[in-house]
Each structure stands twice: as structure tokens, then as C-alpha cells.
Amino acid sequence: MTIGEALKEEQIKLGLTGKEMAAGVVTNGTYSRVIHGTRRISSDLLIEILLMHDIDLPNFFDKVRDTYLPNSNRLEEKLSSQFSLAVNNHDVATAIKVFKQIKEAKVNNHFKKRAQIAIAFLTKDMDDIDDKFRESIIYDLTKNENWIFNVKALLLFATAIVILPADFVEDKMTLFFRKISRSANISEIMNERFATVCVNYLHWKHTQTKKTGGKSKNDKSNVINAIKYLKNLESTTHFIIYIISAEYYSALFSGNLTRAKQIKMNLLDMGCTLAVKNWPI
Incomplete structure (x- = not known):
């Protein structure tokens, strides 16, 4: 769903006209072009419209997330979902199959390392985790003081605790x-x-x-x-x-x-x- 489509959906739910939805923020003509996908709207103006009508922000952005998510992130989410399901179900064969895809995919390196740790834990091959690999994770977590607020680094630490x-x-x-x-x-x-x-x-x-x-x-x-x-x-x-x-x-x-x-x-x-x-x- 595009931003324009999501705005139109919210407008209908609220029972408002386009003019009422855009009042005081953008012109009716501009709003019309936004919902029809022929014009973009700035983040400032979008947020202003959403807040003006008490629209649930997380819910709104969940609607448009897939449309604007980069392909690499979309692939990572897909593989992460498949891999997590296999690991949680102790489905070793499927987990190994998905892990091979993760290694070859153009996804974040932190994600690949998390998957490698998880597969080693699942297959009880923790000895396959060598010192060089541990050192690479330590480097990842020490080069940035704010790794705690970096989602990918934080998830890497949460997974890597068992090998550090x-x-x-x-x-x-x-x-x-x-x-x-x-x-x-x-x-x-x-x-x-x-x-x-x-x-x-x-x-x-x-x-x-x-x-x-x-x-x-x-x-x-x-x-x-x-x-x-x-x-x-x-x-x-x-x-x-x-x-x-x-x-x-x-x-x-x-x-x-x-x-x-x-x-x-x-x-x-x-x-x-x-x-x-x-x-x-």
C-alpha cells in the first residue's frame, strides 16, 4: 500500500472529505494528487496530517512498510522469518537449507553472523565457531559506542552472548x-x-x-x-x-x-x- 492509498483509507474510515483531511496542511489539489500517487508529500506534512486526525502512527506505517522497504531488507526479513521458524521448531534440515541461502544472499553481515551462531547452536557444533569469528564480533561491538541503539548490532550481541x-x-x-x-x-x-x-x-x-x-x-x-x-x-x-x-x-x-x-x-x-x-x- 502506498502512502496515498493509506491516507485515502484513513480518510474513508474517518468519514472526511479530501478537503477536510488536508485542511490547513496542504491544498485540496495537492492532497488529491498525493492520494492518487502523482505527487509526493514531505514527511513533515504527512506527520502533521496524521497527528491532526489522531491517526495511529505505528499502524499507518505498518500499512505502507512493504511498499517502501528496500529489497535487501525485504529479503532479509523473509529469510529471517523462515530461519527463525526452523530454529524454533528444531527443524535442522530446513534451518541448514535456509542458512545456505543467507550466506549467499546480499543481506546485512550482522544477520549472517547471527545465523551462523544459531546454526552452530542448533547442530551442537559450537566448536566450529573459531577465535577469528569471535574477534570479528567483538570488533563489531566495540567500533561503535552506540551499538546498544543500533538494532542490528544489538541483535548480534543478544545472539552472540553464548560464544563471547x-x-x-x-x-x-x-x-x-x-x-x-x-x-x-x-x-x-x-x-x-x-x-x-x-x-x-x-x-x-x-x-x-x-x-x-x-x-x-x-x-x-x-x-x-x-x-x-x-x-x-x-x-x-x-x-x-x-x-x-x-x-x-x-x-x-x-x-x-x-x-x-x-x-x-x-x-x-x-x-x-x-x-x-x-x-x-
Whole structure:
């Protein structure tokens, strides 16, 4: 759907004429040409029209997203969706097939690295991840101080936690919490991405703690901050699994294994297998 088509759809829903829709922002003639696709509209004027009529901005841009999304991004989304589905279903054959397509495709290099880590984890071939590959990820995450707000770099870190040196992970998580604590008006989608980092970190940290017999070179401040972040998410359906995961990991790290097992069992009984089946216990 084009911007013009989306505007026309919203206009019809609101029961307005074109003149009423464009009033005070652009002329009726200009608006008419925009909705018929013979003229572009600036982002400033588009936003002004949308806000003037209290139109849901995320919903509006979702409508037009596919039309204006670059081909490389569209391909990456398609492959990412296919790959994630295969990995979540533990469909190794399909995951390997899609991974081969990802390697050959003209898509973001961070995405290719995430896929390589995921396939190694799925096929239990983590030894195939060599030091050179780890170093390339460390370089990616250190060359940009604001990687936390770079979506592709953030997702790379969330995936790569399991293969990176422990001290590096802890340092980056400390920086992560320092940065987001100073950020205001974090969007819902970024909150979800940050929550994914927290859950992945807690899963990794528990595994590390078991490997060292409960001993760790680092204090527990990152664990505390990760659980706190998840618990403080808005209590909506969208975030409920993250909030519950905070209770689960809080019980796990405090040694209350009975409660942790009960939380996991309750979620599995309710059919939440995709989200929790890989939780530590």
C-alpha cells in the first residue's frame, strides 16, 4: 500500500472529505494528487496530517512498510522469518537449507553472523565457531559506542552472548544498563529488544555459574539489573512472558529451584513451549 492509498483509507474510515483531511496542511489539489500517487508529500506534512486526525502512527506505517522497504531488507526479513521458524521448531534440515541461502544472499553481515551462531547452536557444533569469528564480533561491538541503539548490532550481541568471552559479556552488559538507564522514552519495540538481551544474558549467566560451581569472577550486579529491567516492564500482554521470566530467573538465582520449576511447568502446561522450553531447568 502506498502512502496515498493509506491516507485515502484513513480518510474513508474517518468519514472526511479530501478537503477536510488536508485542511490547513496542504491544498485540496495537492492532497488529491498525493492520494492518487502523482505527487509526493514531505514527511513533515504527512506527520502533521496524521497527528491532526489522531491517526495511529505505528499502524499507518505498518500499512505502507512493504511498499517502501528496500529489497535487501525485504529479503532479509523473509529469510529471517523462515530461519527463525526452523530454529524454533528444531527443524535442522530446513534451518541448514535456509542458512545456505543467507550466506549467499546480499543481506546485512550482522544477520549472517547471527545465523551462523544459531546454526552452530542448533547442530551442537559450537566448536566450529573459531577465535577469528569471535574477534570479528567483538570488533563489531566495540567500533561503535552506540551499538546498544543500533538494532542490528544489538541483535548480534543478544545472539552472540553464548560464544563471547565472559569478561567481555559482563563489561558490555554493565555498559548496556548504564546507557539505557539514561535513556528516556524508549519505544515498545526497543523495550522488547532490550528484554531479549536481558533474558539471553540471564540464561547464559546461569550456565556460566553452573560451569564454575557457583563461583564467578564478576559480581551479581548485572543479574540484578537484568531481573529488575524485566520486572519493571509495562504490565501488558505484549511483555507478560518477559515479566514472568524475571520471576523465574529471580527464583533460579536465589536458589529457589522448586519455585523456578513450578513457573516453568505452569507455562508449559499453558502451551508456552516456544518461549520457555529451553529455560535452564
